Amino acid sequence: MFSVGKDRLVKYWDADKFELLLTLEGHHADVWCLAVSDCGDFVVTGSHDRSIRRWDRTEEPFFIEKKRRLGEIFEADIDNTFENKHIPKEELPEEGAVALAGKRNLETLTATDSIIDALDVAEVELKRIAEHEDEKARGKVAEFQPNMIMLGLSASDYVLRALSYISTNDLEQTLQKLFSAQALPFSDALKLLSYTKDWTSNPDKVELVCRIVKVLLQIHHSQLISTPSARPVLAVLKEIIYALQ
Known part of the structure; x- marks a missing residue:
């Protein structure tokens, strides 16, 4: 489905997965209306900028929106770090603040990559x-060959392994940034x-599960x-977490 709004954007969604597939930019003011053609080959939108735009379907492949947004997150963090370097020294709490902020941004980005990669690898393995x-x-009996990248772990344990390597201070911030920015x-x-339900069987991971569930x-x-x-x-999570408390 398509949506438009005051953000001047036309958005293309997968309504079954609640997934933003593509964002189209072109209007310079609020977009008031849209209409999809009967055959689904194009969309027409009308905006407060007094323009009517037609968006045609093409055969050109596009990146899923989450890849683009991940790039925007990366660029935003880089820009923030760059701007911090130009803050007058009297406004900085201490000399090492900029270096610490840059290090924190790098750690968050590394955590972001590891979560996305782990979820993608696990999903492919479950399909296999x-x-x-x-x-x-x-x-058709054939011996199943597990993915060597997963080191013999199940899909659930592989994702848990990736999350466990992220420091407690970075975990919530990383998850909030990933899902809030879509x-x-x-x-x-x-x-x-669904993975957290399996992880609750491990007493050492109860705090991790609670943090993840809280953010979600x-x-x-x-x-x-x-x-x-x-x-x-x-x-199920409610019963398990209350029982563990």
């Missing part, structure tokens, strides 16, 4: 396992939430309570 089970059910779609929040609930509360597939997971 499902395909193997289908072939096995049809009588670098990761709501579908990835659901995957992460803060950012996606309205979507989670309105998504039927999320309710069973939330109910």
